[in-house]
Amino acid sequence: MVSRKIVLTFPKQKIDKPIVYKLIKDYDLVFNILKASITPDQEGHMVIEISGDKEQIEKGIKYLQEQGLKFEPLSKDIRVNWDKCVQCGACVSICPTGALFVKDRQTMEVSFDSEKCIACELCIRPCPPRAIEVHF
Ligand code: SF4
Numbered sequence: 828m829v830s831r832k833i834v835l836t837f838p839k840q841k842i843d844k845p846i847v848y849k850l851i852k853d854y855d856l857v858f859n860i861l862k863a864s865i866t867p868d869q870e871g872h873m874v875i876e877i878s879g880d881k882e883q884i885e886k887g888i889k890y891l892q893e894q895g896l897k898f899e900p901l902s903k904d905i906r907v908n909w910d911k912c913v914q915c916g917a918c919v920s921i922c923p924t925g926a927l928f929v930k931d932r933q934t935m936e937v938s939f940d941s942e943k944c945i946a947c948e949l950c951i952r953p954c955p956p957r958a959i960e961v962h963f
């Protein structure tokens with residue numbers, strides 16, 4: 828038995844389909860949903876840990892990809908270097924999961940909740956001082 832952590836991105840038209848359920852039924856896999864979110868434009872993101880037979884995991888991932896889901900291994904850790912951050916807020920509107928958010932509406936102070944981060948890296952380029960870092 829092995830386990831893998833992966834990030835899945837569901838296109839809008841697949842959000843309400845029981846795709847992940849098929850992993851249990853047809854591939855005999857066990858999965859834990861570690862994080863899940865839906866963006867305002869209805870794209871779904873899910874971080875799951877799949878456990879089971881190695882070959883069955885590979886087949887299950889292939890099935891997910893055939894269904895139009897984007898798949899990435901979760902091997903990155905996103906961190907904000909607050910010494911570099913200038914609190915411009917550019918990352919907040921880009922972050923699909925709300926991991927980067929305005930903590931205080933009066934001061935517009937930006938904060939980061941690593942539990943919500945799916946390591947999609949969309950916030951890296953828009954950050955003017957390059958305060959958001961990817962660690963492998
Ligand atoms: S990588 Fe950046 S944009 Fe993506 S979820 Fe994490 S904090 Fe948000």
Ligand code: SF4
Pocket residue numbers: 907911912913914915916917918919937953954955956957958959
């Ligand atoms: S984009 Fe960069 S500098 Fe601006 S608030 Fe986000 S982390 Fe801070």
